[in-house]
Amino acid sequence: MANELRSSGHTVGETNLHLQFTPAYRRDIFVEPLARELTVAYIVQRAQEMRVNIAAIECGPDHVHLFVTDWKNWSIPILAGQLKAYSSRMMRKSHKELFVDKLYGKKFWSSGYFHRTVGAVTAATVKKYVAEGQKKHWVEFEQKKQKTLLNYSS
Numbered sequence: 001m002a003n004e005l006r007s008s009g010h011t012v013g014e015t016n017l018h019l020q021f022t023p024a025y026r027r028d029i030f031v032e033p034l035a036r037e038l039t040v041a042y043i044v045q046r047a048q049e050m051r052v053n054i055a056a057i058e059c060g061p062d063h064v065h066l067f068v069t070d071w072k073n074w075s076i077p078i079l080a081g082q083l084k085a086y087s088s089r090m091m092r093k094s095h096k097e098l099f100v101d102k103l104y105g106k107k108f109w110s111s112g113y114f115h116r117t118v119g120a121v122t123a124a125t126v127k128k129y130v131a132e133g134q135k136k137h138w139v140e141f142e143q144k145k146q147k148t149l150l151n152y153s154s
Contacts, residue, residue, distance in 0.1 A: 015072040016055075020114035021064050021084055024107035027099070028061040035091070035098040039064065042087035050074065050082060067118070076115050084109045 023029050030036040036059045043066065047054045052074065056067040071079055088108035091099070099108075 011072070013072070014119060015070060016118040017066075017068040017071055017076065017079075018114075018116045018118050019066040019068060019080055019083075021066075021080070022110045022113070023062060023099075024103055024110050026062050026110070027102040029099040029102050030059040030064070031061050032098050035095065038095055038098070039087050039091060042090045043083050046083050046086035050079070052079065080113045080115065084113070 030039070040057050040059065043057065043064070044054050047068070052071040053069045054066055055069045056065075058065050066083075068079070074082075091108050092106065
């Protein structure tokens with residue numbers, strides 16, 4: 001499926017997109033495995049409803065990367081907004097206890113997002129980046145764990 005051109009109606013092309021969403025206040029809510037799994041499930045569910053394909057999705061402690069294909073019927077702001085709004089609403093409505101100590105109010109995601117259309121590289125390359133590129137964030141997270149008052153001076 002990598003770099004295959006798709007045709008529909010009167011068009012031929014490919015529509016690959018890299019998105020990155022960050023939780024409000026850049027909190028590390030995805031350290032909690034259940035928060036990570038549920039958020040991913042809600043993003044994928046909404047994508048399926050919108051008839052777009054999440055080819056790869058992976059979380060760092062404080063962000064999520066998505067590789068989206070077949071999204072040509074949506075503008076990037078609408079697509080990102082729909083995925084963020086649905087996952088936010090479902091997480092806040094049903095699973096607030098997983099992140100109540102890190103997020104407050106009606107926010108789940110930060111207001112912005114990163115996006116890049118992908119065509120010059122293969123889909124497999126981006127999938128590999130999304131899947132493997134997050135390992136460094138988990139290592140950095142472990143190294144930056146908050147110091148307690150007892151070990152702050154060390």
